[in-house]
Each structure stands twice: as structure tokens, then as C-alpha cells.
Amino acid sequence: MPFEAWEEQRAQDIIAAHAGESGATLPILHALQEAFGCVPEAAVPMIADALNLSRAELHGVVTFYHDFRRAPPGRHVLKLCRAEACQSMGADGLGAHACARLGIGWGETTFDGRVTLDPVYCLGLCATAPSAMIDGRPVGRLNQSRLDALIEAAQ
């Protein structure tokens, strides 16, 4: 997933496009992250200015939500479900396998920038557990070989 390079004017446009909505903070943060892969630090004062909030308030919002990144992810994002329904079908073992195989911990990105491994607590695919999502695509009935194939295909 290639993201755009930081450009102040582009960020300004994104912010302006949503600033008129009621409760605009989350729509703006989502739109920025979609463009840049994260919520760039430089955008924070710009949003604060547009919404008449303090930078501290905005920092509080950005850091509250698990979704918002401070740096862009790897080329592929693998989300593995760690919640109970998936646990009952062996998700803990799969998670450990993914970490070992990629050589990273939860929330980290491989050194070559290939894969980011994110924990997720439920994808709503609980009757086809264990579940994952790779680059937004849902995957169910995961097992070690299917997981290996996903990681293998993510180049």
C-alpha cells in the first residue's frame, strides 16, 4: 500500500474537506491516515487550528485510539485476532508463530518494511475462527500453513 509523501497543502485540503462536519476530529484523522499512512506530527497543530482545539486536546485524541499510527506501517498490514473466540481455536499459538516467523513483536514492522503485525480484538469472524485480516481482506479458518502462505505472499 503506497502512501503519499507528506505535503502540507495536501494535509490542509484534507482537513478543510472535513472541518465543517460536526465532531470532525475522527473523520479528519482517518482521512489523513488514509493518505499518509499515519497521522503525521506536523498535521496535529494544523487540525487543532482548524477545529479551534488545543494541541494537547488533539494529542489526547490521537493517542487514545489504537488505530491511529504515528509512523506509516509496512507495505502489508497483517492483523491477527487475539480475542476469545479465536483463542478457543488456537489463536495464541498462531500469534506466537507469526511473531517468530517475522522476527517482530506485536505492533512492530519487519526491518525490511515488508509486514506490520497488529493485534486486533475481534473481526466479527468468530464462527470461522481463527481469523485475520491482511491489507483489509478478511481471512478465516486460519492455520499455520495458511498463515505461512499469507506471510509468504506479502512481499
Add this chain to the structure above:
Amino acid sequence: MTTRLFIPKDSAAVAVGADDVARAFAARGIDAIRTGSRGLYWLEPMIEVETPEGRIAYGPVAPEDVAGLIAAGVMEGGDHALRLGKPEDIPFLKRQTRLTFARCGIVDPLSLDHYRRYGGFKGLERARTMAQAAIVEEVTQSGLRGRGGAGFPTGIKWKTVLDTPAEQKYIVCNADEGDSGTFADRMIMEGDPFVLIEGMVIAGLATGASEGFIYIRSEYPAAVETMQAAIRIAHEAGCLGDFDLKVRVGAGAYVCGEETSLLESLEGKRGQVRAKPPLPAHKGLFGRPTVINNVISLATVPVILAEGAAFFRDFGMGRSRGTMPIQLAGNIRHGGLFETAFGVTLGELVDEIGGGTATGRPVRAVQVGGPLGAYFPRDLFDTPFDYEAFTARDGLIGHGGIVVFDDTVDMLRQARFAMEFCAIESCGKCTPCRIGSTRGVEVLDRIAAGEKIDANTALIEDLCNTLKFGSLCALGGFTPYPVMSALRFFPDDFTSRQPAQAA
């Protein structure tokens, strides 16, 4: 030639290959209508073919089965090893009472024509002829209670908003379905989005609210897309009247499923819980009177208005009226959505309907009601699915999810996860939840290491009481349910821990 092949586009069906199956048919010149899922997930991808004698289902279909299916005359309902017969005759579906999910898995989710043909908009049409108070009374009389988990009577909420004068009121749909083991909201939004829209428009009419928001969790991208498309279609067709409806996307915070936290998030703030009172019905979104209901509550309103309160109320038991979409999940042979009248027992659901575990091992524990729900042992399988019956046994039905575990489960580990999850997801506003959850993980780790088991067990019980009575919302307040039930019903997993050998 009309399209007679139906393949689900539901996320869970796609997760097990439904798109690949649709592509394999398309490559052979056969197009499909993409539907929601019927909710028989162990049979997904389950395809259906329209024949003169009705629909015939096949499943689970893999892309490599497609050539053989076509050779066997699948389009005429031909015989094949994967042929399941009429979907309505499959016992799992036959035993159900589908009111809220009447159309899900059958219709094209974005076809207004399908929606109308299968009974859509009847409730709204009737509501348009009624006085506001009469609509609210109908919902109250139906006995519908909040399907998000709290079980508060929906009609009472609506009445409070109706009776609170304001220039602006809101209808907010809580689609932040974060409980593990639940997927009913997702299925409706992906499979029959117009029923939710219809329910929200009725809620707007009934309470005098002109604006609505559907707050969908970001983990459900397909639901977001389908809902947005459905709103656009309904708007262009004039189905919304003056009601202004928008989708908002969450950002990965479980606690935003708590209603006041969700409202904060919609306002663009940290998703921190508000102290109540004031109730959202008095001062909700942007300080205005707000109806905030779960997806299933709102999606059940149209059938209540269409068929009348008595029709709905006649299903169920005690104070739990109507039907409940129960979700069978985790280590279960026949996992899926089972909508039925309240009163069915936990044992029937797990053993008979669900067919026991997927692994074939004995069932040891089931967690009912999501990460904040209690773990029940087999001894409690006679508990009927009913709000009060579960409360009486220190459990909860929550949003109707049942997660099954086999005999390899370590209940201390599950108790620890409950505390860990609470620590990860705590909004941080109240101390018992913010600090207590982390202390809980530490104390359970000490028990796991065989350290002063009796003293630490007493400590965890004390801590659970602090969480239960001292937390602002259900996250901290209910985390003790899984912890205490694990301790109470599966004590061996706690007491048998051996201290580590001294080096």
C-alpha cells in the same frame, strides 16, 4: 437470462473463499447475485441456486469444486456431494424464528426492489400513519429490550427522548460490535442494511429526531462500505424523507461500544465514559436528547411496526420478549447465527444446535456475552437464554455471543486475559478499571507461578469487588464476571499451580 445463482458477500464467507468461488463461476460465464450470509458458517461458502421448486443450496464450496458442480447440473439443482437441499430445510435454519434476520442471506443487500419484495418498508409505512406517542407505545408494548447487552426497554428510552423538548434531537446507532463471539450487527449491516435504515427512520419519526449517525467499528470495513452505499441508495430513492443519516467510523477502541463513550467519540473527543446522569436521552450527542440503540434493536423495530407489538411479544419468556439473534462461535462444530425466541437453554444451543466442539473434544466452558461475560461450565447448561436467568447465575447474555472452549482450555489464562483486555481497553477515567485491571494481571500471574495461592486468590476476589462496585461503566464493572466465574467453576486451574523450582 436472469441471474439465478446466489453467493454470499458477507465478510466471514469471503474470509473462507466466497469471492474465489464467485470468480470461478464468472470465469465459466455464470454471474451471481451477491447476498449476505444465512449464518450457517460451517457451510460457507454456501451457494444457492433458484430452481422451479425453490432455492437449492450447496456447500461448503471451494473454487475447485465449481467445474464439477456445473457438470453435475448445479444450475438445475442437480445432484452433487455438496448438495444440501433447500436451505430452509437444513435443521439449523429450520429450528429458527427469523424476524430480524428474515431477509439476511436471501436478498441482494443493496436492492431496494428485493427489500420491498421481501416485506421491507411495511413498518415505516405504518409508522407514517401513526402519532409519535403511538409508535413509541407500540415499541414499548412489544417488550423489545436493548440488544447491545444492557437489556434496557427500548420503548422507555424512546419515550424519554420524545418527552424531552429540544430543537435538535439525534438517533445514534451503536454499531461498535466489539465483543468477541458476536457478529450479528455485522451480518445485518452487510446483508440487510435497509432494515437498519428503516428502523432508524422510524425512531426519528417517533421521537422527533431529524439526524442520525451509525457509529461502525473500523474492524468492519465491508459493513461501512455497504451501509454507506445503502444510505446513498435510500436517500436517492426518497426513502429517508427529511431524515439525515450518516456513517461514522470508530478507531479501534473497544470502550466506544459503551454508549456515553461512543457519544464522546462521535463528538470528536477521546472515547471516555461520561458519568450518568444526565442520561443520553436527556443530554446525549452534543448535549441534545439522543436515542442510542444497538444495531439489532433498531433493525428489529420494522418487524414490530409491521406485524404489531403483540406478534413480537408472543415470542420469548418472562421479561425477555421476542427473538434474539444468538451467535454460536469459537470452538463449535456448527457455528453461526441462530435467531430464536428467548427461553432455549444453553445446553440445547451448544450441544444440539451447535453440535459440540469443532475439535471433537468435550466442551469444558462457554463464555456467554462477550469478554465481559461469565464462563459457564456444563453444570449450568440448563440455564435458559433469558436476561434474568443469566443474571440470577452471575452471568449475562450481553449481545448474544456464545464462545465455546474444549477441555484443553486453561481457565486461569482466560481470567488473566479478561484483566489484560480490560487494561488494554480501559478509557482511563476511573481508577478501579484503569489501575485495577493491571493489578489483576499481576496477581493472576502470581497465582500462575504458584505463589501464595490462597492469599492471592482472596486478593483477586477483593479486587473484583472493587472493580464491580467502583467502576463507572460495564468495562470495569463486568470484567469480574469472567474472572470470578473462572475461579468459582474451575478452581482446579488456580489451585493446582506449582511454585517454580528454586534454582
